[in-house]
Amino acid sequence: MLPGLLLLTLSCSAPLYASDSQSDDSSAEKPRYAIQVAKIITSAGKPIVGGTILVSGGKIEALGKTKEMEVPEGYEVVKQLDCFAMPGLIDAHSHVGGSGDLNEMVYQTNPELRNWDQIIPHNDDLKVALAGGVTTIAYIPGSGTNMGGWGTLMKTGPGKASDVIIKAPGVLKIAQSGNPERRDGEVGSGRMGMNYVIRQQLEEGRVYVRLWDNFEAGRTDKKPKVNLRLEYFKPLFRGEIPVVVHTQAYQVVQSTLRILHDEMNLKVVIDHGTFDSYKISDEIIKRNIPVMAGPRGFRYEPEDGQIKGIVAEYAKRGVTWLGVNTDAPVIPQEDLAFQATMAVRYGWNEEDAIDGLTIEAAKALMIDDRVGSLEPGKDADILITTGSIIDPRNYVKQVFIDGVSIYDISKDRRRY
């Protein structure tokens, strides 16, 4: 191989795309808006009735009651006085951010794989998705192997890869049951083997990161060798990015909690959490782990023949760090809000559902400093809707991403 080239590549180190939009020259030219609506849903406290949002430099500058705010000079006023404004929606589990390469299934664990090289910004799925209100997705590898690779946190709007990526690596994808099972007699044909394979790989990564931590802290002079396969374990074990886990059903979630949280001390996102896994809610609450449930939204309980809303069952048991996902294309990306609609139909609280689509998902993905709520300083990812996004009769009229209007049905053809 070419070790020199490798070192060169890695010298910029992870995360490659740390959010730093200030350095973007174009931000100075970004338009300034004063968005006036009937109601601002902030996902950070109470809604503001009759509110205005000031946007400049791609960020939210200020927001408050329209009566109490002055629109400074040079701000274009967007008047939607019969509409709502809310933060853009965030999907913690999506596969439609790029070319369809989800799984490379030669090795059982693939920490050498990353997917931000094949993203396709603003592709056909994402164009419709943002018309459905989705502005941020966790674009992740599939569950064909126990460790699918490193995923990208990206926006759905147009631009170059560097424009749309929020964080890369953004998450690690681990799968613990079902799909990654190997059926030809290797270790990993069952759950014991798969969990061994996962533990073994994580342990290797943890040792690698410890060596680098020791070196960087000056505890040793011996510089560890760079290993491309293990490099991205650094942000993972340093707690800067989470692992999103294909884990579902009580027993599997139980193993997720034990192995990934208790033993490996990782930031964990339960990124399916379906079937009967809500029954382990108390353990989830104890560890303060988010559940981004989906794409399945209900469970048909054989014991009493009743359909049960999965999110509602978590909520009933006290889990509050809750959201939904689409696993797009399983559920089309644009139907993220509809996933929440069904969760509410099946018993979830509507206000919690809006938080789940925005700030709770942002926290789970550890990008709540950038997105997930309408607060000064955050990215101006704003939806103008005809009413509550949970009601499928309502729709998105305009979308701002990073303070730029990228979809406006008064000019563009309606997409959803």
Add this chain to the structure above:
Amino acid sequence: MSNLHLTRNAVWGQLAVMAMACSLVCVYSPPASLAGQMPADTKKESPKKDTSDKSASEDASEDDSEDDSDTASGVLAIVGGDVITVTRETIRGGTILIEDGKITALGNDIEVPKNAETIDASGQVITPGFISLNASRVGLRSSSDSSAKYADSLDPFDNNVRLAVGIGITTTCQKVTLRSGGSRGGRSEETLAGSSTNLVADGFPITERFPGLDPDLAQLALLKPPTETDYGEFISTCPCCGLPILPTEPLATPAPKPLTTQGSVVVKMSYGVLDDMLLRENVFFDTNSGALIGANNQRNWRGQIELARKYLTDQAEHEKATAAGKKVKPPRKPVKDDVLRLVKGEIAMRIPANSVSEMKDILLLAEELDYKVVIDGAAESWVIGRKLAEADASVILTPRRRRNAQFGAEDRTGTWIETTRVMEGQGVPFAITSLSGSISLNGLAGRDLTSLPLEAAFAVRGGATERAALAALTIVPARMMGLEDRIGSLEVGKDADILILNGPPLDYRTYVETAIVNGHRVYDRGQARVLPVYDK
């Protein structure tokens, strides 16, 4: 539990025997001792004591119904609700009277008979039951026996029926494979009417209904079976996780295919009640995609229609001649019955088509050859709204179905969320179907048959009025099937297929509290407990 299936089948065997016994009871005026086995008879003495076949059947049906739905007077009254009739004005705080499965009175100043059973629906919304045109395997069991009749495949205890009626679907049109059994043709709904019987079990000790049935087995009969899933022809599955995925690539006009026809059965979702569950057979001339594409197909089709028309003329002349006393050889029938029914205007052609060019061909032929057409799918119908209106065509839409536009032709290809608005604006009647027509318990929410009213909510999202979207679930599909005299709206004389809802019909939070099918109270949410139970 592992042998549940087997055991359940055993129960069905017993039930089937019972059902057969009962049908004998109904059809062939039974001896009193046999009639006495009908369990409800022991509790309630029927006021009518007639010996004719018909009333024996009626008695049995009354006796067999749930005791909270039939009283001595046999009148069921729903009072106090806001009645959305669909075809007429909404009646605030109206009263509906139901007798013998029909709506007998409807309005504000209706006197409720003394003995009537009354449902207080104040604060609730009342609508006609919804109609699904793409249902699959709901209350209709498949049979490997090619000579089996649809009537014998009906299963009123199918849990799918309860789930369907639980979200408000009271009538389904289900495509079926035409069978070539010898006696098949002779078994129309007329002959079926007397052969079925009432089987009411939900909420009742089934052994009371069927004395002699093993109580343990009877208990199992009330358990819900696992449900098979049919995702429909449009859906592929994810190679990674095996879950269904809707394709989104741009549409292409299909290649010509030989014309084939399919049968359909209209089944009422009368959970637990077999009587009148089968409403009608073959309500469409159902043909395949690509059947009218290509010069050859079109020439053949013109030829068929020509033959059909000539035959009808010849037949009329033959009848005239016979009436005049002449002995003339009757004309030979050159086409199948369903082509004749299409030409006579008794049924419409229902054909799947999505691209503009395919739909245009279909419309041209329909206008030229003069028959009614219903286009199923109609993805690009928004492009040719006026043409559809001029051809007097109607469409079946699924607002959430997405096919991307051809690159560079975004203004005239692909699906569009505003299609429902365009159709309403052009006066093209549209019905709504769900993304999948089967009931799926795999956990994906809001995409199968039980999402039907939510799919109509997406019609409103696209700009249709709530009125049109509700019509798309009720009177429009009824008209497409030629069943508007029976179902699809709340009017005196129509079938009592009625929903009592706890909110507006297209609100995602709304649930059916009570569903009435053919005058029978077949579903109560609190009692059935199949849908999530919580306080709204």
